[in-house]
Amino acid sequence: MRSIKYKITIAISLSALLSLLIAYVVINLTLNARFNDYLQVNQIKRDERIIDTFRDNYLRDERWTITSGKSLEREAESSAFTISLLNWDKSVIWAMDPLKLVEKEKEINPDSSFSMEQYVPNEYPIKYENRIVGYVVIGQFSPLVISQEDENFLNSITMSILISAFLAVFLIILIALFVARQLSDPIEKISHTAYSLSMGDLSARETSEADVVEIETLRNSINSLGEKLDRQDMLRKRLITDVSHELRNPLNVLQTNLEAIIDGILPATPERLQSLNSEVVRFGKLLDNLNILKQFESESMVAKIVVLDIKQVLQDIYHNFQGLTKEKSIRLKYVFQKNSDFLILADKHSIYQVVTNLLHNAIKFTPRNGTITIRLTRDDRYCYIRIKDTGIGIPQEDLPNVFERFYRVDKSREVIEGSGIGLTIVKNFVKLNGGTINVTSTVGKGSTFTIKFNLYEIGEHVPGDEMESTSNFPLPSDENETFSRSGSETIMGPNESKT
Numbered sequence: 001m002r003s004i005k006y007k008i009t010i011a012i013s014l015s016a017l018l019s020l021l022i023a024y025v026v027i028n029l030t031l032n033a034r035f036n037d038y039l040q041v042n043q044i045k046r047d048e049r050i051i052d053t054f055r056d057n058y059l060r061d062e063r064w065t066i067t068s069g070k071s072l073e074r075e076a077e078s079s080a081f082t083i084s085l086l087n088w089d090k091s092v093i094w095a096m097d098p099l100k101l102v103e104k105e106k107e108i109n110p111d112s113s114f115s116m117e118q119y120v121p122n123e124y125p126i127k128y129e130n131r132i133v134g135y136v137v138i139g140q141f142s143p144l145v146i147s148q149e150d151e152n153f154l155n156s157i158t159m160s161i162l163i164s165a166f167l168a169v170f171l172i173i174l175i176a177l178f179v180a181r182q183l184s185d186p187i188e189k190i191s192h193t194a195y196s197l198s199m200g201d202l203s204a205r206e207t208s209e210a211d212v213v214e215i216e217t218l219r220n221s222i223n224s225l226g227e228k229l230d231r232q233d234m235l236r237k238r239l240i241t242d243v244s245h246e247l248r249n250p251l252n253v254l255q256t257n258l259e260a261i262i263d264g265i266l267p268a269t270p271e272r273l274q275s276l277n278s279e280v281v282r283f284g285k286l287l288d289n290l291n292i293l294k295q296f297e298s299e300s301m302v303a304k305i306v307v308l309d310i311k312q313v314l315q316d317i318y319h320n321f322q323g324l325t326k327e328k329s330i331r332l333k334y335v336f337q338k339n340s341d342f343l344i345l346a347d348k349h350s351i352y353q354v355v356t357n358l359l360h361n362a363i364k365f366t367p368r369n370g371t372i373t374i375r376l377t378r379d380d381r382y383c384y385i386r387i388k389d390t391g392i393g394i395p396q397e398d399l400p401n402v403f404e405r406f407y408r409v410d411k412s413r414e415v416i417e418g419s420g421i422g423l424t425i426v427k428n429f430v431k432l433n434g435g436t437i438n439v440t441s442t443v444g445k446g447s448t449f450t451i452k453f454n455l456y457e458i459g460e461h462v463p464g465d466e467m468e469s470t471s472n473f474p475l476p477s478d479e480n481e482t483f484s485r486s487g488s489e490t491i492m493g494p495n496e497s498k499t
């Protein structure tokens, strides 16, 4: 396995090399083609010049002599081509020997490719007053004769291309290393953080920000994963302390009281036995809650989904809570849109658990003479159940945690009994029934828990296909209980007067 830095560097460098190679080949081919064109033009011009020189010589002497055009011989020798002058009847006047040229070339350069097989003579007629007066034969060893200067020029261009290509490759490799570093360094750091988390260092976080979106997202995810793990760990540790504490308390009370009764120190009065019984009940409730939690955690909790008239269910719960709220002088109100239907697909037992848990909390955390309102509203698609109290409220920083297992806001932990499981169960039940729950709160003013469910649409598929009876509960008959209307809403409350 290779590092990301290595892979990026190699990938960029290879693509740079490849593109430079392609550029080099293309430039070279084009250059050679253009250069050959140039040589060809030069050669044609040279041949025309040679023919012209011969013609001028003929004009001047009006016949061929052994010296006609001889001045061109030196140029021909140095540029490795041969010239021969033939009379009109093709008899040789003077001629250069190509063999000599081959020998001379071999002397200068033993590896020279000059050989007679390559020798190609071209014959051009020399005309004077519309008749052919002679022929000049120009022979050479390659289709194009390239002079030393031309060759030097070509070599210097090829050299410059090569040098700039090497420079470019060098620069690109430097840039590739830099880019690879920019990408790999933060990833490396994040992977170290992830490794530390996996090794149990739950305080590990990556603090240096990355300027690549994906890496920054990864960093944030790892950090929030760390935070979650840290919180879970803290809750797990608290779980053991809390559970043992919660179990120990009622057990201690029971044990000391029972021992005192057995020893005859305390009489077994009905009041005392009643108080001991309430400890047993509390103990049982805690075990029940732990059992529900266990079912959620082992994913064995099942819901019997039916079409439920939530308005009726809430009314039922509202009635059941009259006694409890009255005991604490709390005013309990139930407000709903009178002429609307509130059918949802849900498990009745779950909804009971959710609403009663929230109401128990509201009662627990609301001082005497406070108000608790159950409000049921709807829009086109959803229905909303709001449980609002005028209690002690929850500090903003605790709000994200109240649904966590065994989480209790510190203040309530000291004075009000509870184990911090209620809201975890609530959240799980809401989720099980396809709803969502959230909470808003102001310390000293109160809290509002809002549960949202999809409304049932007629014809929608019902799992299990059962229709829940919705008229199990009598309408309010309590004498103190009155109905009041505000707009289309019905408000039910013990102290309301008819409006």
Ligand SMILES: Nc1ncnc2c1ncn2[C@@H]1O[C@H](COP(=O)(O)OP(=O)(O)OP(=O)(O)O)[C@@H](O)[C@H]1O
Binding pocket: 289, 361, 362, 365, 389, 391, 392, 393, 394, 402, 407, 408, 409, 410, 412, 413, 417, 418, 419, 420, 421, 422, 423, 424, 447
């Ligand atoms: N209506 C509320 N007003 C103020 N604080 C609340 C309210 N509901 C919940 N809380 C805070 O959230 C914490 C968690 O609530 P939760 O119902 O899970 O636990 P609990 O009521 O303390 O114990 P349990 O429900 O297991 O008996 C509470 O301890 C309390 O601090």
Ligand SMILES: [Mg+2]
Binding pocket: 357, 360, 361, 418, 420, 421, 422, 423
């Ligand atoms: Mg509770």
